[in-house]
Amino acid sequence: MHDVANAQRSHVAQYTALITFVVIVFSSFYPFTGWAYSGRPLLEFLGYPLPYYFRLFDNAVNFLVYLPLGFALALSSRSRILSWLLALALSLLVSFSVEFGQQFLPMRVSSNLDMLYNMAGAFVGATLAVSPLFRRLWHRVWLKRQRYFRHxxxxxxxxxxxxxxxxxxxxxxxxxxxxxxxxxxxxxxxxxxxxxxxxxxxxxxxxxxxxxxxxxxxxxxxxxxxxxxxxxxxxxxxxxxxxxxxxxxxxxxxxxxxxxxxxxxxxxxxxxxxxxxxxxxxxxxxxxxxxxxxxxxxxxxxxxxxxxxxxxxxxxxxxxxxxxxxxxxxxxxxxxxxxxxxxxxxxxxxxxxxxxxxxxxxxx
Known part of the structure; x- marks a missing residue:
């Protein structure tokens, strides 16, 4: 029974991570029109001097939207260290892919600063997820789900x-x-x-x-x-x-x-x-x-x-x-x-x- 509960918890976390991923992709590429290549080096944005294109609202959004992604990914495995590393690696892959793709949209700006805020949010979320305090809170949430909802x-x-x-x-x-x-x-x-x-x-x-x-x-x-x-x-x-x-x-x-x-x-x-x-x-x-x-x-x-x-x-x-x-x-x-x-x-x-x-x- 314990293994079944852990598996179900993992599925819930994966659903949450998938929804967060969809939110990130949609909000990053909307309205999905106007694709064009500027001719500049594709990885140039990684070497921009910091801070580049600094806006407080943008930075806050970039941090907050990756926090639940890191949190959910870190709950996808029973191994804390492995799940923490996996959450950071996948969050980095998502962040890089989004910034790489945004340089083909004239209304978007690819930025290494955005990636830093993305990873900061993912780091905080993943760290909270593997911490004993939040593990206990998540377990209580799961018990509530088991108590109030069908199995x-x-x-x-x-x-x-x-x-x-x-x-x-x-x-x-x-x-x-x-x-x-x-x-x-x-x-x-x-x-x-x-x-x-x-x-x-x-x-x-x-x-x-x-x-x-x-x-x-x-x-x-x-x-x-x-x-x-x-x-x-x-x-x-x-x-x-x-x-x-x-x-x-x-x-x-x-x-x-x-x-x-x-x-x-x-x-x-x-x-x-x-x-x-x-x-x-x-x-x-x-x-x-x-x-x-x-x-x-x-x-x-x-x-x-x-x-x-x-x-x-x-x-x-x-x-x-x-x-x-x-x-x-x-x-x-x-x-x-x-x-x-x-x-x-x-x-x-x-x-x-x-x-x-x-x-x-x-x-x-």
Whole structure:
């Protein structure tokens, strides 16, 4: 049992490292256009005099984004020294590859200083991961996962996806639990399938919020170990989602746009969704999984029906930040938000498929 637990812990760490790697690659190369070779020596950036292209915000981001990468990689092996060295080696490889590739993008600057901050973040993360204090804390986190969530292997994927979903809420220009965004600026013409176009927008926006709320909350409750944890999990999820929106809005948005993430349509959808969740959680976990799966598919229908296009340039005017990283961050969050429903569907299908597989393997 001890070996199994260690293996499962390693898988969770690897999932986290993979997600962090995707975040690094996406934020480093977005928007993935304009590739060109300048003609300068390919490894010239390694010999730039320090400090080169120094910006405090950039340096902080370069440090912080590699901290979880080093931390997760260092948890991938039971050998502390080996995992620590492996984490630093892989982080160095990722950092060098990113800086090497960025010199082919005119809007990016390859820098040896960025690599130094990357490695500093990876070093701190890896060192924390192998330290006895953080090993004990990580073990406690694992015990919490074992206590509150189901023991199937697919649950590890679900836990990671739950964390990723909260990351998708860090763009305060996106409504709370929203899957569509009302554009700002001049009204956009569109063809409404209903006589009342405002009612159509209300139904699609509120319906998207309702389905997103139902899908996410039932996604959580489906993987809980016991029914007595349902109320606690739902309350914690709602409070944390609300807190992250308020925090992101207070940090990023201009004062006049502080409540951009909430409106009467969102509140209507949240109210209907909460009632539906309360009803569905009266049934078993398989029913909850099926309803969550249908709700996830419904959110994509709402996205398809939404007739208005969001302008990233107009939406960025809501923010008080003017860094280029802000556009990259919003693009990354949008990418994760678009990918999340499909990943969640796969995890739910995997959970629903397991009993079928067990029945086929049982002797007749």
């Amino acid at each position: 199937e292997n697919v649950t590890d994927y679900a836990v990671v996806l739950i964390v990723v979903w909260f990351v998708t809420q860090l763009d305060p220009s996106v409504p709370l639990f929203g899957v569509v965004v009302r554009p700002i600026g001049l009204p956009q013409p569109f063809v409404s399938p209903m006589e009342n176009p405002m009612l159509f927008l209300l139904l699609v926006e509120a319906g998207g919020v309702m389905l997103n709320l139902v899908a996410f909350l039932l996604f959580i409750t489906t993987f809980l170990a016991a029914r007595r944890y349902v109320a606690r999990a739902i309350t914690l999820a709602l409070v944390l989602a609300w807190f992250l929106k308020v925090l992101a809005a207070g940090t990023l948005l201009k004062p006049m746009a502080f409540f951009e993430w909430i409106n009467q349509y969102v509140m209507t959808g949240l109210s209907a969704g909460f009632l539906l969740v309360w009803l569905v959680t009266r049934f078993g976990q398989r029913v909850q999984a099926v309803v969550a799966l249908l709700a996830l598919l419904g959110t994509q229908v709402m996205v398809f029906l939404w007739p208005l296009a969001r302008s990233d340039a107009d939406m960025l005017s809501l923010f008080r930040w003017h860094y280029g990283h802000l556009a990259n961050m919003n693009a990354l969050i949008a990418f994760l938000a678009q990918l999340w429903p499909y990943a969640a569907c796969l995890v739910l299908l995997g959970l629903l498929w397991q009993p079928v597989c067990r029945e086929k393997l049982e002797p007749q």
